Amino acid sequence: MPGVLRRVPANTLRIVADNGSTDATPAVAESLGAVVVHEPERGYGAACLAGIRYLAGQAVPPTVLVFLDADGSENPEDIPKLVEPIVAGSADLVLGVRRGAGGDVGTILPHARFGNRLVLALVRILFRQRYQDLPPFRAIRFDSLQDLGMDDRNWGWTLQMQIRAGLRGLRVTEVSVEHRRRSEGVSKISGSLPASFRVGLKMFYTLARERWRAARTRRGTAAQRPVVAGSDAHE
DSSP states (O other): OHHHHHTSOTTSOOEEEESSOOSSHHHHHHHTTOEEEEOOSOSHHHHHHHHHHHHHTSSSOOSEEEEOOSSSSBOGGGHHHHHHHHHTTSOSEEEEEEEEGGGOOTTOOHHHHHHHHHHHHHHHHHHOOOOSOOOSOEEEEHHHHHHTTOOOOSTTHHHHHHHHHHHTTOOEEEEEEEEOOOSSSOOSSTTOHHHHHHHHHHHHHHHHHHHHHHHHHHHHHHHHSOOOOOOOOOO
């Protein structure tokens, strides 16, 4: 994490969501000028939601929010590349599609790549949405993010965001970013087959849940449509 924070652009508000770390993460983050938000519940989505709550409570919330893992696999210097389409007004959500430098696959191990492709294929079938990746490195307009009503508290976070963004008609752009082998920590998910299996199950659950929610919304919208009765005029 220290190496990642040091490379984040200086004019960026750096938020570190700490949910149950057992090392010196909070102290190190604060020493590097980051704001540390504490969340007792474990889970990627829970940490992200804690950071969002903090920002929403500020007098002046941010225009754009960037999500970046602290393991060093993504390059913080790519942040302007993700933010630029939103600032220019051409996108609401920008996904950093992972590209390994020189052919390096980074932390995307074979079973993780297979799972990624399978989930994205199901997204195309169930939601008619096409994406190249489910990357953690992404930027989104903050007011658009709030409108999505995100509520996943662990591994379905990135998938839920992309599905809901597509259903809400957000303008989604994908840009290639550098991805390399993680330089800090050990992956609790892709580095373990049992953990990857659990993540896969959560992805399938998220797909089913978002499909059900979308169908329920469509039924509710149809039920609210006014019925206009036609009549014939007779003289």
